[in-house]
Amino acid sequence: MSSTEEQVKKIVMDHLGIGEDKISLSSKFIDDLGADSLDTVELVMAFEEKFGIEIPDDAAETILTVQNAVDFIDNKK
């Protein structure tokens, strides 16, 4: 089973159609990876589905980078 980081990166890469070389833990979804605001909503939905967790709206708004997502998910597990 791959790490949270690998799984999060895979979701983000698939969703935004970007290559592995473009993404790092510090990548910001909107500023660095070209996501629009609805993409970020979709990413949160994809994380919820993949990891079987619920991410409330106020928490979702603080998930701006790959690292933020990994931290949130690891804390929830």
Added chain:
Amino acid sequence: MNNKKVLITGASGGIGKSLCEKFIESNAIIICTSSDVEKLNNLKNLYGSDHHYYLLNFTDKNSISDSVKQISEDHDDIDSLINNAGTTSDNLFLRMKDEQWYDVIDINLNSNYYIIKGILPNMIKKKEGNIIGITSVVAFTGNAGQSNYSASKSAIIAMYKSIALEVARRNIRVNTIAPGFIKTSMTDELNDIQKDTIMEKIPMKKFGEPNDVANLALFLSSKSSSYITGQTFHINGGMFMV
């Protein structure tokens, strides 16, 4: 519409029934909602167990989110959502009771907020879907005695345009239908003098049939309208031309 799933609110009303029948005729699976248990049971007897039925009362804020959540969990593959539920509670603005104002805003406008919020995430996941709101000609013309109703119907249009902009890239289309005077229980309440006054303003000299609205909704739900979003369609015998 073969086996496509269509959620229709206010399914037991005049236009609602016509929508149900039209989509069933087109081989869709319909999910009906009504705020009245008895009317919902009547629909069940009429359309049978191939289709689905939910009690949904838009004036009960405590239950509405849960009810909508239940629908979206039971059916994560809704193709079309038709927000048709609506009510009137007419009064001159200066005579209007708070209750009349809020009930009409809750049932006609806020219902759209709750139901779209519940159903849209699955459409976004599928990257496909469409949402149709039933508004009214009075959203454009105003109508004495209907400040609450016309405000709610006008608000839907702006709301739908904004949502249309947000989800267009996800292949989700969002449109509204603005009927004029259609023969339903809502317009049956008018007396003959009122009907004659309205008729004078209708160039086609007849009221519309619920089926006229259903035909348009079917078109807007189908692939035939795949490049149409953010629009309002008037269906009023010419009484109001944009």
